[in-house]
Amino acid sequence: MIRCKMAIARLVACFVLYSSLGHIPSSLGVILRTTDKIVWANEFEPIELTCLIESISTNNPRIEWKKIKNGVPSYVYFQNKIAGDLENRAQLREPANILIFNATRSDTAEYRCEVAAIDDQRDFDEILISLAVRVKPVVPRCSVPEAVTVGTSTELRCLENEGFPAPQYRWFHNNEELPQDPKNSAKFANSSYSINPDTGGLKFRRVRKEDAGEYYCQAKNDAGHAQCPTQLMEVYDVDILGIFLKVFGAVVGFLCLAVSICHSFRRGCFHKKGHNENNYNWPAQNSGVEYGDADEGHFRHKSSFVI
Numbered sequence: 066m067i068r069c070k071m072a073i074a075r076l077v078a079c080f081v082l083y084s085s086l087g088h089i090p091s092s093l094g095v096i097l098r099t100t101d102k103i104v105w106a107n108e109f110e111p112i113e114l115t116c117l118i119e120s121i122s123t124n125n126p127r128i129e130w131k132k133i134k135n136g137v138p139s140y141v142y143f144q145n146k147i148a149g150d151l152e153n154r155a156q157l158r159e160p161a162n163i164l165i166f167n168a169t170r171s172d173t174a175e176y177r178c179e180v181a182a183i184d185d186q187r188d189f190d191e192i193l194i195s196l197a198v199r200v201k202p203v204v205p206r207c208s209v210p211e212a213v214t215v216g217t218s219t220e221l222r223c224l225e226n227e228g229f230p231a232p233q234y235r236w237f238h239n240n241e242e243l244p245q246d247p248k249n250s251a252k253f254a255n256s257s258y259s260i261n262p263d264t265g266g267l268k269f270r271r272v273r274k275e276d277a278g279e280y281y282c283q284a285k286n287d288a289g290h291a292q293c294p295t296q297l298m299e300v301y302d303v304d305i306l307g308i309f310l311k312v313f314g315a316v317v318g319f320l321c322l323a324v325s326i327c328h329s330f331r332r333g334c335f336h337k338k339g340h341n342e343n344n345y346n347w348p349a350q351n352s353g354v355e356y357g358d359a360d361e362g363h364f365r366h367k368s369s370f371v372i
């Protein structure tokens with residue numbers, strides 16, 4: 066039964082095909098077809114844009130190809146010759162296909178195949194094909210902080226500008242890929258990072274000791290991938306630089322104070338000789354409360370007046 070049905074179906078199909086073939090030629094004129102209206106190619110590889118002629122009666126139709134980039138058309142096949150951007154880089158293949166030997170990123174554009182057949186009733190047809198050339202990412206630029214403090218937030222960045230389509234980013238920690246979401250991994254469950262695969266950012270909300278180590282990033286698209294060299298991120302318990310700066314600041318402050326005190330002592334001693342008691346008691350009423358020592362009070366009160 067099944068075999069019988071299939072045989073009948075095949076017969077019907079054959080008949081439909083035969084009758085349609087018998088009708089097309091001279092009555093409809095030139096008709097074009099392509100296998101792909103949207104074509105992806107890899108850079109530095111050959112690619113063929115197909116322009117198939119379904120039906121035609123004219124013997125020597127006029128074939129032209131135009132490249133349309135940013136709305137501006139230019140000839141790439143004209144008067145039976147490859148021209149313009151594709152000169153010496155392509156050839157026409159039967160029936161009207163164009164073969165680019167070595168695609169480059171600048172070939173990304175729309176291409177229009179136009180066939181004019183003067184002896185046909187319908188004497189013109191055209192077909193538009195859009196070509197996108199994939200470009201392998203180059204080595205991304207990565208920025209990894211050399212040292213961060215436990216508990217602070219930080220961001221590692223990765224950027225690549227050549228790849229087409231725009232690459233997706235992945236981060237590796239000590240040669241192991243960081244899962245997109247740390248919660249899904251037993252090993253990284255306690256880490257506070259988040260990865261944005263579109264922008265290349267690796268953000269830590271609170272850095273842990275365990276987050277220290279070697280990092281690199283990979284940029285990947287359909288044409289290939291590239292990665293930056295590993296960089297070391299160290300994680301400190303405390304902010305050593307901050308503490309150093311504070312200590313340094315305190316020492317400098319103390320020295321300044323000491324120098325100014327010494328200085329005023331000397332000036333105080335010097336002026337003491339030339340003034341009477343009344344003169345140098347007077348400023349004591351306005352200032353010097355912070356200097357508690359009674360014995361040294363003379364000089365200090367005096368000095369605050371002088372300064």
Ligand SMILES: *[C@@H]1O[C@H](CO)[C@@H](O)[C@H](O)[C@H]1NC(C)=O
Pocket residue numbers: 109167
């Ligand atoms: C394609 O072109 C590039 C750059 O112009 C060149 O380096 C490469 O060798 C070419 N590839 C082939 C297969 O000709």
Ligand SMILES: *[C@@H]1O[C@H](CO)[C@@H](O)[C@H](O)[C@H]1NC(C)=O
Pocket residue numbers: 251252253254255
């Ligand atoms: C994550 O933290 C919990 C609780 O502090 C701990 O028991 C567990 O061992 C940690 N996991 C890892 C992989 O460090």
